[in-house]
Amino acid sequence: MTAKEVLRKSANLSIPAELDHRVRTALRTMPLEVRRFALPVMALGLASAATLAMAVSLALSFAAAGAAESGVPIAVTLVVGYLGLSSVIVLPLLLTLKTVRRDAGATA
Amino acid sequence: MTDTDLKLARTARRGDRRALEALYDRHKGRLLGYLHKMLGDRETAEDVFQEVWIKVMRALPDYRPTHGSFRPWLFRIAANASVDRMRREKRRAGPELDAPAGDDSSERVVDRIADDAPTPESRGIGAAIGQDIDLALTSLPERQRNAVLLRHQQGMSYKEISTTLQVPEGTAKTLVHRGSQALREKLSNWSDE
Numbered sequence: 555m556t557a558k559e560v561l562r563k564s565a566n567l568s569i570p571a572e573l574d575h576r577v578r579t580a581l582r583t584m585p586l587e588v589r590r591f592a593l594p595v596m597a598l599g600l601a602s603a604a605t606l607a608m609a610v611s612l613a614l615s616f617a618a619a620g621a622a623e624s625g626v627p628i629a630v631t632l633v634v635g636y637l638g639l640s641s642v643i644v645l646p647l648l649l650t651l652k653t654v655r656r657d658a659g660a661t662a
Numbered sequence: 663m664t665d666t667d668l669k670l671a672r673t674a675r676r677g678d679r680r681a682l683e684a685l686y687d688r689h690k691g692r693l694l695g696y697l698h699k700m701l702g703d704r705e706t707a708e709d710v711f712q713e714v715w716i717k718v719m720r721a722l723p724d725y726r727p728t729h730g731s732f733r734p735w736l737f738r739i740a741a742n743a744s745v746d747r748m749r750r751e752k753r754r755a756g757p758e759l760d761a762p763a764g765d766d767s768s769e770r771v772v773d774r775i776a777d778d779a780p781t782p783e784s785r786g787i788g789a790a791i792g793q794d795i796d797l798a799l800t801s802l803p804e805r806q807r808n809a810v811l812l813r814h815q816q817g818m819s820y821k822e823i824s825t826t827l828q829v830p831e832g833t834a835k836t837l838v839h840r841g842s843q844a845l846r847e848k849l850s851n852w853s854d855e
Contacts, residue, residue, distance in 0.1 A: 557795050557849055561815040564699055564792075566691040573708050574690070577715050581683050584719055 611636050667732035675722050682722070686715060689736055692816060696737065699811050700744045702800045710747050714740045734825035737816070741808050741826060748804065798848035805829075806841030813838045 569577075615632045667688065673681035693714065697707040717739050725735055799807055805827065812818045812826055824834040 557791075557798075557845060558814050560791055560795055561699070561811070562817070565695045565815045565817070567694040567698060569690050569694055569711075570708070573712065577686065577690075577712055578683065580712070580716060581686060581719065582679055584716065586677055586679065586682075586719055586722070 607636060608633070668727050671722075671725060671727060671732045675725060682719070685732065685736075689733065693736065693740055696811055696816055697740060697744055699796070699799055699815060700741070700807065701747065702796050706747065706751075710740070710743050713747075714743050717743060730825040731822070734818070734822045737812065737818075737826045738828065745804050745808075794849060795845075798845050801848065802841055802844055806837050806844065809834060809837035810841035810845060814842070 611632050615630075667685065670681045670685050670688075674685060690711075694707060694711050697710050697714075698704055701707045701710060714736075718736065721739060725732070799810070802810065808827060809823055812823045813820075818826070820831050820834045820838070823838065824831040827834060827837070829837070
């Protein structure tokens with residue numbers, strides 16, 4: 555019998571019942587980290603939402619600018635306000651949602 | 663096998679514990695076989711086996727099916743865990759085991775212990791070959807031992823070994839070749855090897 559044959563024979567061992575039970579219990583009960591939102595999908599969604607909101611905001615601003623001479627400052631204020639709000643609210647939200655810890659009860 | 667693993671791993675990533683358990687059932691025997699030969703001791707192997715599955719649970723959200731199949735990913739966790747354990751054991755045993763033995767600086771005290779083991783003639787043939795292989799394996803450098811086991815025990819392709827050990831495919835081939843050669847030399851008293 556060659557060393558390779560001996561190694562091949564040792565490739566698959568049976569798991570003692572006690573060890574098997576311990577590992578299964580851990581697999582069934584330990585908190586499982588679950589990434590609910592994939593980062594690229596989130597980023598894409600966020601970018602689409604931001605672009606849409608920006609387009610609406612600009613359209614409203616230019617409509618206002620057409621209606622009155624003071625429209626341009628209003629448009630600038632709206633755009634700057636929108637960007638500021640999105641960075642303050644959306645970014646922390648994005649980071650919070652990145653990984654969601656789901657406890658045992660939620661998935662069992 | 664790979665497709666099923668990928669499906670199960672994707673489902674398990676979403677928090678499905680039944681999928682995780684199915685993955686465990688598919689790989690448990692081979693994982694323990696690998697750890698046993700890697701660590702050279704059944705009790706330690708069982709301890710690390712348990713650690714590996716806990717690490718799998720923690721690392722599962724970071725598993726990317728696009729970066730390779732599940733088995734190399736699992737065995738990478740196992741390889742890292744076993745190397746960590748061996749280093750911890752070595753530190754606990756003290757530095758003297760790793761020190762050069764005598765004038766020949768290429769030989770360590772730990773290697774000499776392996777060489778002083780009973781000869782095949784002094785033991786039963788069946789038990790002796792298994793023990794000699796274990797001794798020969800434990801005297802190989804960690805990366806060579808890993809590569810030899812993944813190739814000759816687990817039957818992995820060089821691509822899978824390179825993914826598991828995170829080395830280029832050429833390095834994986836070299837590690838397997840050198841490890842096998844060293845193993846052959848150490849087992850030269852077995853005529854059919």
